Amino acid sequence: MTEDKIKLTKENFRSGKDILTRATVGDVRIYVARTTRLVRRLSVNHHTSHLATAALGRAVTGALLLAATMKNNEGVGIKIAGDGPIGQVIAEAQGGTARGYVGNPDVFLPPKNGHFDVGGAVGTGTISVTRYTEGMKPFTGTASLVDGEIADDLTNYLWTSEQTPSSVALGVLVTPEGAVQAAGGWFIQCLPDCGEEVLDKLDRNVRQTPYVSSLIDMGFEPGRIIRMLGKGLPVDILDSYPLQFACNCSREKIEGVLRTLPEKELEAMAEDEVTEATCPYCNARYTFSREEIRSLVDKAEK
Ligand code: ZN
Numbered sequence: 001m002t003e004d005k006i007k008l009t010k011e012n013f014r015s016g017k018d019i020l021t022r023a024t025v026g027d028v029r030i031y032v033a034r035t036t037r038l039v040r041r042l043s044v045n046h047h048t049s050h051l052a053t054a055a056l057g058r059a060v061t062g063a064l065l066l067a068a069t070m071k072n073n074e075g076v077g078i079k080i081a082g083d084g085p086i087g088q089v090i091a092e093a094q095g096g097t098a099r100g101y102v103g104n105p106d107v108f109l110p111p112k113n114g115h116f117d118v119g120g121a122v123g124t125g126t127i128s129v130t131r132y133t134e135g136m137k138p139f140t141g142t143a144s145l146v147d148g149e150i151a152d153d154l155t156n157y158l159w160t161s162e163q164t165p166s167s168v169a170l171g172v173l174v175t176p177e178g179a180v181q182a183a184g185g186w187f188i189q190c191l192p193d194c195g196e197e198v199l200d201k202l203d204r205n206v207r208q209t210p211y212v213s214s215l216i217d218m219g220f221e222p223g224r225i226i227r228m229l230g231k232g233l234p235v236d237i238l239d240s241y242p243l244q245f246a247c248n249c250s251r252e253k254i255e256g257v258l259r260t261l262p263e264k265e266l267e268a269m270a271e272d273e274v275t276e277a278t279c280p281y282c283n284a285r286y287t288f289s290r291e292e293i294r295s296l297v298d299k300a301e302k
Contacts, residue, residue, distance in 0.1 A: 018243035020068055020096065021222035025230040027194035028202060031068045031187045032212075032222035032229075033243060035061045038098060039172055040180040041245045045283060048105040050174045054116040055089050055107075057172035057183045058150040060100040063093035064243060065168070065187035066154075070133065077130040082148055084123025085109070089150075090280075094132075097246035099281040116174075122148030127157050151185070158189075165190040165199070167206055171213030182217035186225060198233060205231050247282035254279065254286045259296055266297045 020033040039057035042048070048056060059078055066076045075094035087103015109117045122145065130140040141161035146152045151170040158164045170185035188202060209215070209228050220228075227235055254277050258266070269275045270293040277286050 019240050021240040022238045023226045024236045025233045026198045027191045029189045030226050032225045034184045036183045039183040046105045052105045054172045055118045058170035059089045059091035060098045061185040063091040067093035075132040079128045082123035082125035084121050086121040096241045096243045099247045101280045119148035127153045169212045173213040182213045184216040249279040263300045269293045
C-alpha cells in the first residue's frame with residue numbers, strides 16, 4: 001500500500017465521489033469500486049450511446065478493480081476484441097486513475113431481457129489483459145469471450161489465464177436521457193489455498209446480493225457492499241482511495257504510434273501540409289508538420 005492511495009477524507013464518502021475500497025475476508029480479497037463520476041465523464045468525452053456507455057463503464061471499472069491488486073505505479077490494460085458492432089473496447093487503469101474508449105461510440109441495439117445488450121454489441125472474440133508490473137516486461141494473457149458482457153469474461157480470463165478463482169460484477173445504470181446514474185463493480189479474488197467453506201459462503205452471499213449498480217444507486221458505500229458480500233465472515237477493511245479519469249498521452253507518445261505505421265501510410269500523410277493526430281482516450285489533438293512526417297519516413301527507410 002502506498003501513501004498516494006490513502007488520500008481519502010470523509011468528504012469522499014459523503015459527497016458520493018468515486019472510491020475503491022479493499023478488504024480481506026479470510027483468504028479472500030474483496031475490492032469494491034464506485035465509478036459513477038468517472039464513467040459519466042467518459043460518456044461525455046466520447047459522446048457514447050447508452051449501450052456504449054454501459055460497455056465502456058464496465059470495462060473501465062473492471063480495469064480499476066484489477067489494478068487494485070497491483071502497486072500504485074503498476075498498471076493494467078484490458079482489450080475486448082469481438083466481432084460485434086461496438087468494435088474494440090479498450091480500458092486502462094493505474095492506481096486510482098483510468099481511461100478508455102470504444103471503437104463505435106454510437107452503437108445501438110434494442111435492450112435484451114430489459115438490460116443493455118452489451119454481449120450483442122461486443123459479439124464473439126477475445127479478451128486480453130496486459131499487466132505492467134514493476135521491473136518486469138509487460139505480460140499479456142488472452143482468453144475467449146464467454147458472453148461479451150465483460151464481467152463473466154473477466155472472471156473466465158482470470159481463471160483460465162491466471163489460475164485465479166474469482167467473482168466479478170460490473171454495472172452501469174443510465175437514465176433514459178443517457179446520463180450515467182450509477183456505476184461500479186466488485187471483484188472477489190481468492191488467494192492460493194483459500195478454503196472451500198469460505199467460498200461456499202461467499203457464493204451464497206453473492207447470489208443474494210442485488211445488482212452492484214442498484215446498490216450504488218441506493219447510496220451504499222463500497223465498504224457496506226463488502227460487508228454484504230462477506231456476511232457471516234470476518235471482514236477486515238484495509239483501505240480506500242479516490243478514483244479519477246486521467247490520460248497520460250503526450251506528443252512523444254503519439255509520435256511513437258505514428259512511427260509504427262507502414263511507410264506507405266506515412267508517405268501519404270506527408271502529402272498534406274499538416275497531419276493531425278487525436279488521442280483516442282482524451283481527444284487531445286497533436287499536429288505534425290509535413291517536415292516532421294517526412295523525417296519519420298526517412299527514419300523508417302533507414
Ligand atoms: Zn490522451
